[in-house]
Amino acid sequence: MEMNQTTVSDPGKLQATLKGDLYTSPEIFELEKEHIFTKKWTFVGFEYEVGKSGHYITTKVQNENILIIRGKDNVLRAFLNVCRHRGATLCNNPCGKTGIIRCPYHSWSYGLDGSLLGVPNTTECREELVNNENYGLEPVHLQVWHGMIWLNLSENPLPVEQQLDTQIFDRFGDLATFSRYQIQNLKVAHRKEYEVAANWKLIVENFQECYHCSSIHPELTATLPEFRSGIGTQNTVSGAAKFNDELEAFSISGKGSRAMLKGLLPEDDRLYYGITILPLVFINLTPDHVIIHRILPISPEKSKVICEWLFDPEEIEKPDFDPADAVELFHRVNMQDFEACEWCQENMGSRSYKNGGILVPIEQHVSKFYDLVLESIGMKVE
Numbered sequence: 001m002e003m004n005q006t007t008v009s010d011p012g013k014l015q016a017t018l019k020g021d022l023y024t025s026p027e028i029f030e031l032e033k034e035h036i037f038t039k040k041w042t043f044v045g046f047e048y049e050v051g052k053s054g055h056y057i058t059t060k061v062q063n064e065n066i067l068i069i070r071g072k073d074n075v076l077r078a079f080l081n082v083c084r085h086r087g088a089t090l091c092n093n094p095c096g097k098t099g100i101i102r103c104p105y106h107s108w109s110y111g112l113d114g115s116l117l118g119v120p121n122t123t124e125c126r127e128e129l130v131n132n133e134n135y136g137l138e139p140v141h142l143q144v145w146h147g148m149i150w151l152n153l154s155e156n157p158l159p160v161e162q163q164l165d166t167q168i169f170d171r172f173g174d175l176a177t178f179s180r181y182q183i184q185n186l187k188v189a190h191r192k193e194y195e196v197a198a199n200w201k202l203i204v205e206n207f208q209e210c211y212h213c214s215s216i217h218p219e220l221t222a223t224l225p226e227f228r229s230g231i232g233t234q235n236t237v238s239g240a241a242k243f244n245d246e247l248e249a250f251s252i253s254g255k256g257s258r259a260m261l262k263g264l265l266p267e268d269d270r271l272y273y274g275i276t277i278l279p280l281v282f283i284n285l286t287p288d289h290v291i292i293h294r295i296l297p298i299s300p301e302k303s304k305v306i307c308e309w310l311f312d313p314e315e316i317e318k319p320d321f322d323p324a325d326a327v328e329l330f331h332r333v334n335m336q337d338f339e340a341c342e343w344c345q346e347n348m349g350s351r352s353y354k355n356g357g358i359l360v361p362i363e364q365h366v367s368k369f370y371d372l373v374l375e376s377i378g379m380k381v382e
């Protein structure tokens with residue numbers, strides 16, 4: 001494979017996209033795992049899911065099973081969910097509550113802080129095992145950012161803020177606008193998972209540009225009429241899209257039934273913001289709910305996307321709460337977007353796309369993402 005990539009063909013007018021094999025090659029995917037997915041912070045869940053001592057959730061990042069558990073000291077920790085004895089998965093449930101972490105295989109037990117506490121039937125070597133911190137659970141770096149739990153599998157990661165706050169600042173020109181949505185106080189009311197036959201980068205670049213909006217998103221452009229121009233919220237710093245004058249809410253019917261999120265200002269009403277948090281997360285802000293996408297790259301040509309709709313818990317508790325109207329709008333957008341990504345993925349190996357395609361001026365902000373990918377995996381940008 002040719003290990004260099006030219007991104008700019010004619011600055012100002014047309015730019016080249018990534019070449020086709022960047023979307024199909026197992027070798028590139030391995031480089032991305034090593035230099036992007038492992039080095040960057042990965043969003044895996046919400047702090048409220050592990051709110052009390054002993055509460056845990058399990059997840060998978062880069063083929064590693066991970067256990068996230070709140071200790072007796074109230075500290076939230078993450079460990080590889082792997083027994084140090086013979087490697088069995090310790091917790092198989094997606095979530096739960098426990099006073100001790102006990103391996104189902106030979107019943108070694110660990111404290112909520114990961115230390116090895118008990119090894120049955122081993123009087124001869126029990127002391128040697130239990131008093132040796134090497135046999136405790138392998139920790140994983142964890143940080144909470146706006147109520148979202150982020151993990152990092154590298155040895156010495158940069159602080160989570162360095163990855164995330166800088167992107168928020170670049171997107172809004174400040175940190176305050178995003179903070180007003182108080183994601184740490186919201187809860188998931190609906191979750192959908194999508195299997196997408198496309199490379200993760202196609203999903204990211206599609207989310208970043210709105211050139212496709214008038215072609216494939218009739219419901220979205222009816223809600224946000226300015227998207228018909230192809231200029232999305234991410235074309236400019238602090239860009240937001242205003243709702244159609246006739247609509248009350250960001251929902252398929254356009255009817256509003258929920259209060260604005262606490263913390264928002266009057267000027268935040270009737271606005272939508274799309275935010276890409278590279279490499280794998282999208283956050284959508286609306287006045288009464290927040291939608292968060294996370295991409296799980298499965299293979300060069302397959303990804304899973306988890307999309308969650310978050311609301312104020314006070315709204316969720318109301319007897320007539322029904323998120324269906326809000327869910328339906330972005331679910332349709334998701335289906336339309338992911339189908340379009342699959343149209344492209346099918347031809348990434350085509351002779352026609354060997355040297356990549358073209359970004360027209362309205363979508364050229366996507367090239368920053370290309371640069372990040374190419375720089376991370378060490379492919380020279382000329």
Ligand code: FES
Pocket residue numbers: 083084085086087088103104105106107108
């Ligand atoms: S593998 Fe866990 S106790 Fe044996």
Ligand SMILES: [Fe+2]
Pocket residue numbers: 206207212213217333337
């Ligand atoms: Fe789209």
